[in-house]
Amino acid sequence: MRKTLALASLSLGIALVHTIWPAVAQVPTTIPLPVPLPTQPSTSPELQIPLEPVEISNTCTPVSTCLGWDEQIFGSPGKSGDRKALLAAIDNSLSYLARDSAIAAYKDYPVPGITHDRVRRSLLRFRQLVATAKSASQLRAAIQREFVFYKSVGNDGKGTVKFTAYYEPIYQASRVKTSIYKYPLYRLPPNFDQWAKPHPKRIDLEGKDGLLGDKSQLRGLELLWFRDRLDAYMVHIQGSAQIRLTNGKTTSVGYAGGTDYPWTSIGKELAKDGKLPLEGLTMPRLISYFRQNPLELNNYLPRWERFVFFKEVPGRKATGSTNVPVTPERSIATDKSLMPHGALALINGSFPYPAAGGKLQPRTVSRFVLDQDTGSAIKGPGRVDYFMGTGQLAGDRAGITGGNGSLYYLLLKK
Structure with missing residues (x-):
């Protein structure tokens, strides 16, 4: 969709001028923000390396900024989670990665160590963990044990990512x-x-x-x-x-x-x-x-x-640039000249959610998402467009989304 689904944030360009929502809720389980590891220097001074491998710690000190984890997979008391939606989004990416076009997209990918095979294997393993995990803490422990995080350098070289929605x-x-x-x-x-x-x-x-x-x-x-x-x-x-x-x-x-x-x-x-x-x-x-x-x-x-x-396209669901359906709140659009096609990511940011009285209130959340789309207004490592879904409520939420957060890609350690 956008280029297939098309451009940023519902916007007419408003994607570029949203103000940051203040956080009204904290993610209940947090860990410290990762520290960059040494990366292989670029062989070309003009080549932009958009992602850096980072280390995840098990503790969270009072002075550190914390990285949230996706609690919404499993829901909360009285509310069901959206594990099924996440699994469907993973399956869509696996369908894309099975194509020759996906293999070609990774041929000259600029980040050392990120390959088509590694992205595909990472998704297969992550899917298995999501399908079998009994709790968020169990899933988190398995991810920390088996996966490496690659953090987007953002629009400032320090990991600041601008979020909009469509x-x-x-x-x-x-x-x-x-x-x-x-x-x-x-x-x-x-x-x-x-x-x-x-x-x-x-x-x-x-x-x-x-x-x-x-x-x-x-x-x-x-x-x-x-x-x-x-x-x-x-x-x-x-x-x-x-x-x-x-x-x-x-x-x-x-x-x-x-x-x-x-x-x-x-x-x-x-x-x-x-x-x-x-x-x-x-x-x-x-x-x-x-x-x-x-x-x-x-x-x-x-x-x-x-x-x-x-x-x-009668009956066709919203479809991303990878030519697979995009899933509400589980699919993102990024600059596909820089970011890994179809890959698993974790976003941390603030997004509006329905509240009492029909109002929309911002909430700080973390979400596992699949990178399945792009847009002509989505340029550089510091831009992410978040797919809200279909219809008026999704449009209302997309229209007031805007703020800074962080973006991480997850890949198996080996």
Whole structure:
């Protein structure tokens, strides 16, 4: 999905401007933050080594920063855990790693010691441990005994990772154009690989108002029609969507290709023009602004010059760049030029969760996740996009996710 699932944090670019949530809960079982071990120097001064092997200690001193462990696998009193979801995500990564494309992806991986075979064996062993462990403490002990942690160097060289989140939206659309449903989503042109570069920009393909229609070179490639231009644009950003059709049926659309332009943050563009403050700019605030000022869409949406094409994939679940389904709160997107495809990771960060009264409150958590996706706004070792799931609640949570945390990959010691 995103490039298959597509870009960062639900955002229109808000991924880059979220504020950090304060922690309201501590992970109950913690250990000290790992200390970097010596690493093999790079043979090229330009090669960025994104991960460092680190040592895990069994004690936690009052002055140390502690690394949390995933307690949600086993649940808590009165609440079931999500072990089944984690196992499903592991199986999806194992399915990916069985392909020739996965073997090719690891051919020139930049971190010494991280190989396709080691990643695959690590997942197989971790799956066995998760399936048989009776408690979080038992799983933790086995992991400390058998696995090595590789910590992301982050965006500052000290392990600081910026987290955002994304989701799969559900929108209403029509198979035919009407006076209400008039904003199209397009199929990939059959000759797209022959298009000259630089590619046409968004404004060239759909017009300033999104209604270029018969004058567009994409005429006849319309896949679906939306009543709201912002909805169609959001599908471009997320890269896939579940669709409720006007005839009562449902379908899905997925990423099929895109023009060769970089990510542009619409949120940053609004802030640059003084329309909204950069601090605290979230997706709900951005959407509210465009609902109140619909003509501003004509000014700001064309600033993201990239244009995305889609295909209909009825019944298909949200799918990552590894071409396997992504699992809510168990899949992440990273920069795949740096991070190991399909691998097992542990994230520590703060994310919003439903609370009393229908509010969302931040909670500091640790989660075992599978690295199964990417996005054009996810660049460098200090960026992670966290898949929240499908629908409105997932979108509400993704829209206000943003903050710093840490990222570790787990591999067998031998």
